[in-house]
Amino acid sequence: MDKRVTGSERFTGHGPEWRDSNLSSEDARIATSWVEQKIDKRSMLTNKDRVEDVRDIMWQLEKDGEIVVHRVADEHEPMMVKTLYGWDKKIPTKRLWHHKSCGQCGNIPGYPASLLWLMNRLDVEYLDETDQTSCTAWNYHGSGIGNIESLAAVFLRNFHQAYVAARAQGLPDAYYYPLVHCGTSFGNYKEVRSYLLHSAKLRERVTQILGKLGRLVDGKLLIPEEVVHYSEWLHVMRTRIAAIQEIDCGNIRATIHPACHVYKMVPEDAIYDDNINDGNRLANSTGIMQALGAQVIDYSTWYDCCGFGFRHIISEREFTRSFAIDRKIKVAVEEARADVMIGHDTGCITTLDKNQWIGKAAGKPVELPILADCQFAALVCGAHPYKIVQSHWHASPTETLMEKLGIDWQAKKAEFVAYLDQVKAGKQENLYDPRRMRTSGPGFIPIAKLP
Template sequence: MAHKSKSPYLMYPEKEPFPILNKHSHYDHLFEEMYELEEKGEILVYRITEENKPKYVYTRTGRIKVIPTNKLWHHKSCGQCGNIPGYPASVFWFMNKFGLDYLNEPHQTSCTAWNYHGSGTSNPVALAAVWLRNMHQAWKTGYYPLIHCGTSFGSYKETREQLIFNKELREAVKPILKKLGRLTEDGRIVIPQEIVHYSEWVHAMRDEIAQLYEKEGKAKGIDVSNVRVAIHNACHTWKMMADDYPYDPEVFNGQRPAASTAVIKKLGAQVVDYSTWYDCCGFGFRHILTEREFTRSFAIQRKLKVIAEEIKADVIITHDTGCTTTFEKNQWIGKAHGMYYPVAVMSDVMFSALACGAHPFKVVQLYWNCSNYEPLLEKMGITNWRELKKEWEDTVKYIAELEKQGKYDELLEFFKEYDLYEPYSKTSDGFKYRRSATADMPLFKS
């Protein structure tokens, strides 16, 4: 790699990895400005170090983006935790499998980007304060932030650009952060070297994931080679601040986003192209709040219908919360109106975890999904899914019976041993071996 700038944060390869169509990116200049602000003592750049076991990917400008893979601070997603819990659980499962260090952080606030994109009632100062508060918390723990949500990721990239290029915004946010105790001791704001989405981590770890599939997934009879996959790239990951997301010569010769597609190809599944690949899922934030029928018609007509009829996909692979729920919910909404196009929907990391042998209900938690995932499991060779589902349902019944009988102490003991994130769950409050982050909380007492 070569530095074509005095900034250590701006690197390019010696040779173009693929045809570069945007060689004069305004966004790349951000890393020079960021270094200058650091040199002036105005900001603290939270750097990625060797302890983070960095890997390197390309953006569409050819810039080398540094992806930390270890010692990560998990910035979780409201929608994932609330609607698709198997999504973050699959990320944790892989990190445990690979023996990586991370914090399952309870001291995180919402990014508030829903407010910004959904209603337009927020403002740059508020958004910047929330982001910088979270980045300070990550820096304070010594763990590098990994963003689960595509909307948070896009909003944070946009907010960082505004902060770096706008001194007025930096000055406006400092008094707020000072009140919160979220400046460094010498009064600086904390800005990370890279803003990293979980799908970029999956992309960077695709070789290790493929090796785990070969070693453990195939040993269980799992085979994804006949699975037809439609990839949907989330707007907020690659259209917002478009010059800061992975591209790779392996994926359409670097002319389309690489994350998700590359790992699915590495696993050996069939990535099938379709005519409306560029389109939004239909969620659109403001649409889902104020023009819901537009969301429904767009998701059904422009995406689900095309994917089901044009390429007959077995699964739609996503890498964001809103896209996943939009494709799922609009299938049964469409069914009610005679427009039913059944296809399984899940994120790249959920599909990858299934391929590598993760429990479909304990870890990937497919019982939360409302799309038709059973045919996909059969096609993948997970033919014992009924037995696995019954095992999970029996566990749920056992939990419900203990609660009904008021045996709260037994419930707490059960949860200390039965942790979805085996073999450990680690938070900034301390290391808890084989215990969930909520193991000592009276979960069932009012």
């Protein structure tokens, strides 16, 4: 009998011609087992007819005098990694311009704070400034308000600012290299860079706009040699980070949530390492967790998205929370008996962290601490769980993870509450000199060269 007629089954997604095959569980397993064998393999992503490295177009355009390339220079002390097709990608390790994430800064501030704290510990020079917008792609993917020209213009404006930002400190252009915090910004910028390199019409259009803003270099568009995500920096720095580790995490069972916009958008640019996940999955996050000595445990829905959906997390949260609980949290808890789920993107951390409490109402009382890779790394390197990791903004039970790591979170929390009085008196501790954060406009005080 067609179950749809009785309304007893809520069927969606496959069109009115669909009929239940009524396979037995065993037959269904056999029928789909080939998918499971392929789905975990790198070949799933590489099995394409047309693949190109857009950087070849980029170098040619620069040679033709059409664009200027912002290079990852020796001064940025780059480290080389391999991407999906075995191509090289340069990851700058110092002199970094932080391109912040609106979602991280807005509701998971311990995410960027942990990253900057790690950089301080490793003596990495950086700039965190106010002259930047978000990439605007969260809004674009959620609403459709925006277009390829606006995305391209925002990308080029922000990256131009990274190029010239050091002038405020009396330093030369190209001193800092942009480091993108958000996974969606990272995916979006790479996609937009590709369209810019392919389309003369788009270049012409945005050159007019960037010209009006005074954001051209020698009258030309400035294109970054590499678009670099912070998780890539963390990945290449993993051995150095492990060297300053203070807390053993060998007893921690960690699951990894690879972010869609980090490795499914422009997949050819994502990092793969034959020594991490046998080269079959993205190396980011798994690499640092293994370097720190945690147990990285697999789970069957690793490839699923988190359920964020861009618009959905704001106005269709039934979808977001159902997907987050059923396809991610519940699976990681039941299959992997995970102590923590580690991610490397804004929306994923927000979605997975915030959508657990409501599970109780649906008879799915799952609990799993959620942290970004850099927060976990900072935590085991001795960062304060509240002052730096800012774990109080996390709705998920990060306390259980801290207990397993041997951190007395109650004492640390009490320290932080006491510290708030100091903050009230205007004596907060900062990760950098606040005078650095304005590079122009109201409030900017020219400083020839900060120490």
